[in-house]
Amino acid sequence: MSKEITSRASDYSQWYNDLVIKGSLADYSAVRGCMVIKPYGYALWENMRDVLDRMFKETGHQNAYFPLFVPKSLFEAEEKNAEGFAKECAVVTHYRLKSDPDHKGKLIVDPEARLEEELVVRPTSEAIIWNTYKGWIQSYRDLPLLINQWANVVRWEMRTRLFLRTAEFLWQEGHTAHATSQEAQQETLQMLKVYATFVEEYMALPVIRGVKSESERFAGAVDTYCIEALMQDGKALQAGTSHFLGQNFAKAFDVKFSDRDNKLDYVWATSWGVSTRLIGALVMAHSDDEGLVLPPRIAPLQVVIIPIYKGAEKKDLLDARARDLASRLKTAGVRVKFDDNDNARPGWKFAEYELKGVPLRLAMGLRDLENNTAELARRDTREKTNVSMEGLVERIVQLLEEIQQNMFNKALIFRDEHISRADTWSDFERLLDEKTGFISAHWDGTAQTEEAIKEKTKATIRCIPLDNVPEQGACILTGKPSSQRVLFARAY
């Protein structure tokens, strides 16, 4: 096999990079911190996007598109939001290049083409969108306004990692406006549920639904809800967030509506987003030392058929059978490829599709031709079975669902085994270092203690789970009284 993958045990971080690059999901680019999403990775994103898009539309949302640029004066309007993102903004200051008089064939920024007002490349679109909503909302009849946008955003991060943290990334951002606080809060929770459903049912990744502590909140939000997933190295990953924005943006952009009694009030808002970061979570949660393991429901390719033959003997018959099966699988809605490339040997192909995480591999040789059989290999368990061609299409359809379920169960067991309770500081530190995963512990509720814990251990409060049971206790660090446990973890 030509493409060596670092093992998880020897270097987890390098293993991840190997999978992303050698598994053909993405590539580094010439632009610092920006990646190229390769066709295979983009096909995966398209499948994820299509499911999410359908779920958004089913819950009454429409797509729209707002400008890439935010004039600085608008960006400033909601102060906390501006403060939160100011340090990572790419800024357009000029609108023209010109020939460099000193170097033939080179260009320089034309100093005469300086913009009167600088433009921020959107790190998130609340500002430009709420400035637009001001013109769209006058009365309660214009509400709710339920809009989503699929777009690229830019956050100038100092340390970047493919998919997990890139300067530019693709995402969707929902921005809704409501007549009442209650309705906006319901929307916030509804979208959290949509995200949780998507990640669990399509990405086969169990998540904890919770609310963020104040210091982990989205800049400008009243409350940030999140779904948190667990990676195989025991670190948590925030997989999606849904924000209740209160009237903060409506006040910053002066968006008022007249209610049924003709009374003017500020509009209530939410925003929510998931990004290509989810692909990083998918890779880290399910893959193994042989390569990617992709859940069937979103895998670009669900089944690959590989013919095994020597010379030309009966090759026609083998091809015909494979093509017939592929065609019947397609009809049944399965994403299938018959790899009849003569330039690569079966062994190379086996390794390649294993690396790419294709859920099912079917190999067919001359003996199979005689016996009316094929060899079926599952990517998740790496089990091989000899199967009859009779009823094979139905069997494959069923098996794909089984793999989906099995991947979820495996991740769920791993996740549940990695939620520990700590009641003393030494337990807390030991569990974090040795067992890793989520640690459920009491916290006195202050940002100061949260920060101190983070400095000592690098662990942050991932969330206060929505299904938390109130419990009296003493803060793990300060011993001060606490009314509930929260979930800590080291995180991506």
Added chain:
Amino acid sequence: MSKEITSRASDYSQWYNDLVIKGSLADYSAVRGCMVIKPYGYALWENMRDVLDRMFKETGHQNAYFPLFVPKSLFEAEEKNAEGFAKECAVVTHYRLKSDPDHKGKLIVDPEARLEEELVVRPTSEAIIWNTYKGWIQSYRDLPLLINQWANVVRWEMRTRLFLRTAEFLWQEGHTAHATSQEAQQETLQMLKVYATFVEEYMALPVIRGVKSESERFAGAVDTYCIEALMQDGKALQAGTSHFLGQNFAKAFDVKFSDRDNKLDYVWATSWGVSTRLIGALVMAHSDDEGLVLPPRIAPLQVVIIPIYKGAEKKDLLDARARDLASRLKTAGVRVKFDDNDNARPGWKFAEYELKGVPLRLAMGLRDLENNTAELARRDTREKTNVSMEGLVERIVQLLEEIQQNMFNKALIFRDEHISRADTWSDFERLLDEKTGFISAHWDGTAQTEEAIKEKTKATIRCIPLDNVPEQGACILTGKPSSQRVLFARAY
């Protein structure tokens, strides 16, 4: 009717803006030259995108995503391309904002966060993509490389118009790499054909396929092929381009491959794109003084059902029948809406859906309930018919196709009536001013003459039609010998 539309006769340009804004396709934004694409306009774009995306995939292309930013040094590499776009580049120079020490709550660009190398916001992606392809292509086995990208691009235009010319726009850009010149040229023509098919069959807009003169070529191309459409005011609009790039970008980015005989050669390239500009063409070509007229195949909404009732009498029965019809239409694949909004009167709704260009309107009142009928109104011809509910679903499905065809035929007749031949300069000028449309005339083949004609008349060479018949003649301006006619027009 609350939304007044300027008529075409009184102010064509204002009529267009009225349709775009009042028809809910797009809105102006706070960013100079950038627009907001509203949900209705975006739904139209999604339909167009989905069809094109399917056609690209059927011709073997895959989607990928490349960075928004192009480092200046890469941007410069292909000189003609750089020179062509330098004047309209938005440039990122800094990566951070900070608090303004002199104005509380305001931000300034942090002078210490200047980028070592400026980043150009992509006006087109040849540079960043060919720099990436260098790492992907080594051998003839890596070819052809057939990739498409859906993305936003920025061209800092001085005069902007909604959809037709905006600083930021959405588009797709295909970038392919081939082992031979011939194969690349075939790809260029294949994609031109895909565009022509899409615009004619889905947008109901006939196009002329042709090749650009040298001065109208894409910067960096060897040949630019185009499809040209005609608007109702007799001006042409370039609806899509497909470029044969030769080895220009391969040489600029040093992309070589070893062929079957292990000989190294530069790769051959194409690029091709269409953008949200197509929506502008759609609006201008088909609409009338009452509003938009959208072709059924891409209309966000194909049928609207409007109930007509007084008080609550038999409203339940009416609603039940409308819902049943809507549900049967949906099952038949029709995009239908039953507008049961009580806050708006039928007359207002009629005008609103007419403005939005919904191809078919069904009105159902109490008498229809008795007679088992409905009133069917076509948007394209504005004909109204009383129809029986019997077999109505089939009739509607058929009628939608009829409308699609009728819109194309109408546009084709208009276009063909507006192709004139001119053999003298005075005819040329008179036809341009009085008849408008395309003028087929002899041209001596020089850029100088082309420029002189443009200065005198504002008409440009739209293309040399692919099906041109060679013909000896004298240049319309200089009288010098010419071997073929070319198509002139004033254009968007």
